[in-house]
Amino acid sequence: MEAFVRQHTTARTTEFVPEVVLRVAEDVTPLWELTGASEPPFWAFPWAGGQGVARYVLDNPHVVAGKRVFDLACGSGLVAIAAALAGAATVTACDVDEMALVAARINAEANGVSLAPLVADVLATTVDAEVVLAGDVFYDKDMAAAVEPFLHRATANGALVLVGDPSRPYLPKDRFERVAAYEVPVPRSLEGVTVLPTTVWRPAPTRC
Template sequence: MKRLGTPRPDPAVFIRANLPISAVPSVPEIQLHTAGPASGLWRLAGRGETDPPPYWAYPWAGGAVLARHLFDRPEIVAGRRVLDLGAGSGLVAIAAAKAGAAKVTAVDIDANAIAAIALNAVINGVNIFAVAADIIEAPPPETDVLLVGDLFYDPALAVRVMALLRRCQANGIEVLIGDPERAYLPQGELSRIATHAVADFGAGRESKAVQAGIFSLSGNG
């Protein structure tokens, strides 16, 4: 258990030392710092009620399916401004950059995720503008494409995310969602574009491949 008063390490230093670099299953074009059983992630993630879970330390299926789709269909983002919402490790943002996006912004509420994104961007030879912020209640961002990977795991968050996505759609922003059909994905409000088999990660363990979907908002073409 974490001892009270133990200072947290510098995120970038900790990630370099404890999260080895490996290719992403289903998306071998990208390498990420990824947590394993011996990473001691709790030393960085914290245990307080306000500390966000370290979702950034693993490549989740929703991000993997979006990344896979962008490599298969680079014209979706080529030459366009792209924002990755809830970016985590930066997997989707990196895929967008590699697929030829003109500018890629990665947004996450966790400052540790921002540190990981910076390191992962360097590994993959791309430029990502990463910012720690909660923009879900904000006006639509200045972007052409909004990418959302695996943000429908919590009921309250799902409602907030969908409200933002609708505002973005009304503002002319193209919205793409990647999700393995988690419990709170509002499929009745979405149109399926594609399905890919990708590996999913949870609590540091790789599970069997899942069928994950790419979705747009209904009425978004």
């Protein structure tokens, strides 16, 4: 798997998060066909939501410094790496795609940090973390329906939860509070545009 990741990606500085170098593919469709997976190779690109969360964490290191951090649907590891660079005590990078954890490890090593890998679907559980980060997880209806309760449970369990979203239609904005907003550069091959307005949110307090 490591050879596959290295063969089909190139190491590049992330434009909106230049502190982080990632291995990035040229185009999603050819790589997806090569993987034969049911899901796109999320691990091969710096998605807008993840870039937003990574930027926020690096600009506000106090939110993760010295804390146990959990990166949900880590993909390339961008958000997890940013948390580690910002001084997190430990960072768990979690994804259901084993290839993502391979890519995240390669990227972490390139940035001089270490991550704790976890290949698992945790959405029906509550994780033991002080900070839960998620980049671009509201990309379709089914994922949104599964991830929102997870994020709210993490908040109820005492974690700081931050989620990055580039105006995907499935994030219920009435149940979240805006933390920060950015104009994030993205590959045109992924989004059809070169910049996406991206917001970092946290779950709103539960109304009694």
